[in-house]
Amino acid sequence: MSSRRSSRSSVSEEEINELISKLQSLLPSSRRRGSNQASTTKLLKETCSYIKSLHREVDDLSDRLSDLMAGMDHNSPGAEIIRSLLR
Amino acid sequence: MEVISSSTKAPFEQAFLKNLLLILQDRSSSTPFHAMSLHDRKLAVKSSADIAMAAARGGGARWPKAILPPATTVANSCKAQRCRRIIVRSKRLCGGNYKRKSSMVVVRRRTMALRKVVPGGDAIDMDEASLLREAMDYVVHLQAQVDVLRRVSEVVQAQSTSDLRCMAMVVIRDPGFVASIMLCKAGEESMDQDFDWFFDRSVREL
Numbered sequence: 001m002s003s004r005r006s007s008r009s010s011v012s013e014e015e016i017n018e019l020i021s022k023l024q025s026l027l028p029s030s031r032r033r034g035s036n037q038a039s040t041t042k043l044l045k046e047t048c049s050y051i052k053s054l055h056r057e058v059d060d061l062s063d064r065l066s067d068l069m070a071g072m073d074h075n076s077p078g079a080e081i082i083r084s085l086l087r
Numbered sequence: 088m089e090v091i092s093s094s095t096k097a098p099f100e101q102a103f104l105k106n107l108l109l110i111l112q113d114r115s116s117s118t119p120f121h122a123m124s125l126h127d128r129k130l131a132v133k134s135s136a137d138i139a140m141a142a143a144r145g146g147g148a149r150w151p152k153a154i155l156p157p158a159t160t161v162a163n164s165c166k167a168q169r170c171r172r173i174i175v176r177s178k179r180l181c182g183g184n185y186k187r188k189s190s191m192v193v194v195r196r197r198t199m200a201l202r203k204v205v206p207g208g209d210a211i212d213m214d215e216a217s218l219l220r221e222a223m224d225y226v227v228h229l230q231a232q233v234d235v236l237r238r239v240s241e242v243v244q245a246q247s248t249s250d251l252r253c254m255a256m257v258v259i260r261d262p263g264f265v266a267s268i269m270l271c272k273a274g275e276e277s278m279d280q281d282f283d284w285f286f287d288r289s290v291r292e293l
Contacts (some may be wrong), residue, residue: 012216019219026226044201047222051204054229058136061236066132068243069111070121 023047099143099228100235106139107235140232141206148224149217153207238264 020040024030027046114131123131141151198215202208205222213221238261245256 015216016219019216019223023219023223023226026223044198047226048200048204051222051226051229054226054233055204057233058229058236059133061233061240062133062136063129065236065240065243066120066128068240069132070123070128 096231100231102143103139103232103235104239106142107135107239110135110139136232136236140228144224144228148221149210149213150206150208150221150225153210 020043024043027043027050029046111132114135118127120128120131137154141154144151198218201218201222202213205218205225207213208218208221241261242264
């Protein structure tokens with residue numbers, strides 16, 4: 001019983017380590033540092049801040065897009081194209 | 088780690104773009120964007136982008152369900168019947184087997200911050216392995232969302248300068264993307280005419 005439990009938990013550990021290394025390759029810092037052994041805690045922290053920075057980027061781009069759409073020059077030919085896309 | 092090739096990224100970006108245009112169109116039909124308050128407008132665009140992203144991701148992950156309102160509300164919020172049919176689902180960007188369940192539910196302090204930023208991450212039955220998979224999937228799709236929003240902004244900005252030359256530059260630099268926007272309305276005759284007219288005119292202006 002206890003051996004079964006410990007083998008289950010070791011498989012989980014492997015799986016988690018594999019997931020963590022995959023996650024590391026997604027983060028922008030992985031290209032800079034080229035290190036392959038960041039600590040798990042650091043990596044999770046970095047993932048959090050990366051997601052937050054992506055959220056901020058989406059917010060900024062959405063703001064920019066909403067301003068552009070509101071201020072579309074009604075006379076320009078291009079605006080007619082955009083309006084027809086949104087109609 | 089498998090490389091996210093452009094061939095797998097493109098279907099999601101297409102679906103996201105299509106959903107985004109549909110939802111924006113639907114919202115502006117009730118209130119035009121220039122008539123909205125600044126705050127309402129920003130909120131409308133931001134929520135449209137998130138809903139479009141979640142709908143395009145589909146059922147292969149859990150985070151989209153945490154973003155999308157329950158099915159009945161989505162159907163109600165899109166007045167036109169076609170919105171329900173057309174919300175496009177694409178293939179997954181990442182490989183990975185979501186069907187295999189972790190045998191242990193593990194809650195650790197170090198993942199608490201991550202649970203807060205990943206939609207659905209604070210669900211009771213979200214074990215650490217699933218959380219990491221969800222986070223990876225979410226990051227990849229967030230990157231695509233940023234990419235598409237940036238390119239849409241460029242297209243809209245180019246036309247706002249009333250300069251067809253600018254618009255033509257965007258078309259030449261990113262023809263596939265502009266084509267995607269045009270294709271979102273494929274099948275409508277008037278759209279084909281607009282594209283030809285626009286392209287001819289912009290080439291002449293150069």
